[in-house]
Amino acid sequence: MDTQKPFTQAPSIQALSENTLIILFEQKIDSDVFHQVKDCMEIIQPQFSRYIIDIIPAYCSIHILFNVSKISNQQFCRLLKGSLYSLTKRDTQKPSSKKSNKSGKLIEVPVYYGPEVALDIASIAQAAKLSINEVISLHCDTVYDVYAIGFAPGFAYLGNVDKRIAHPRKPSPRAKVVAGSVGIADTQTAIYPSDSPGGWQIIGRTPISVIDYQQEHLTQFTVGDQVKFISINRAEYLKMGGVFTQESLDKEDDNAAR
């Protein structure tokens, strides 16, 4: 029998304001629920593109800003219900398409996990009673889903992190986390697209730029894509354009002094 739970619990579609509505799925951060969100996106995006101005999928919801001059909220909710009903039928009749990644792509992200940039990896290793190398391989072994993009431009929430290296946010955020930093917060991991304050536990840094304001698409990540981290060494990091900021060099000096 199907391992994926189909839409046994029909998503709830409700108006939030004159020109916005939300589709709520079972409210939990869970791969199966998220794949329902993805399936739903695949159906409604092409079907209703003439009404949709912006659409924000996230974990277990889809928020839609639509053109109220073209369709009323009530009408749109009704159309969406109809379209998702057929999705429910389709999914129960057809064997699971679980974790197939029809629309999403797999993005490989090189990460340098060295001490100059992995500010918190030692404390995660210590808490998990693992070696630093084990933390790195656990982080690299998982293929992550892009669950949501938000908080800041291009900031992609990736899940789920192996429970052994899941770690809460820092008690107080750092004033500045350098662009490219890769962090862990509970069971999620993410790359900081630009310098910003942040409370995630930093375990490495990618030399690649994940955001480009000159590009129409801004970032290569889309909700529903998958991401895999590839461990690279210091030489590779530098060769790929990676840099060390003053604070990471200070940290390196600290390490050298110890």
Place this chain on the structure above:
Amino acid sequence: MSLEVLKPGFLTLLQDFGRYEYGRFGITQGGPLDEHAFLWANRILNNHYNAAQLEISFGGFSARFHKTTTIALCGADLSATLNGTPISVWSTYSVVAGDEIKFTAPKSGLRCYLSIEGGFEVEKVLNSSSTVPREGVGGLQKDGSPIAKGDKLPYSTNDIEPNNVLHSVTTGVVKKGVPQAFIPNYPKAIELRFVKNPFLTSIEQLNKFVQQSYRVSQKIDRMGYCLSGVPLHLGGGIISQGISLGTIQVPSDGQPIVLMKDRQTMGGYPQMGCVAYLDIPLLVQSMPGTEVNFVVAELNELEEELIKYKQFFNLPV
């Protein structure tokens, strides 16, 4: 030819209508906090609805024109003068090279829109020239910087006097104004209509929300306006989801925040509901201390109003 900034003021930002298709990338909407004033400032100049303007918050701004053109002021009364002579909001004025415009302090309202014939001509980022300092996007420098001293905001202007406005030989003559019926007076107490969040379960908290009067707090910015009152208890967070303009979110301290144009695209605080789209400008212009009362509204009525508004201003979105 340009408008040269002499003093940037507290916060002056270049804004067009905003970014509407980038929420999915985590990019905030941006655009004018007071859309009503912004749209009128473009309309009375016969500008495109999306023409870029200056959003001048609280005053302190002054600038010099380097070419003859027509401008409009809409929104807050920030004690504006043209070459030292007071000028009114909700009106257009002709200006010539060398004229100086100055905004000192708010008399009523907080944000004034200065539009110029044809709009300021600035290269767009992600389809918009709206400035979002927090995200480092848009504006004259394209990097989210607010307007600074010495900035030169380019505008082009027809040498032919436009014939849709009265000809004037002197500077600073009112040419055209917004009809009185559309000019708000920014009262000391405002009423905001809102639609309940469909997932709200506590009738008790809803009653508590509509039965009390709030005050606009000191914490007001382009992301959100925090209100103060008797704390509500809407419970813990929800799983982060996309957030609508005007959402009334209630964090654990129980004080509601109404989310504005520069809100984060996703949020996880419980929601009481959403302020009527057309009532948001009222709150935007309210000084700290203004009394705020909320009344429940029917979605259908608000929807009809919004459709009329969009038709009136020829808004495609």
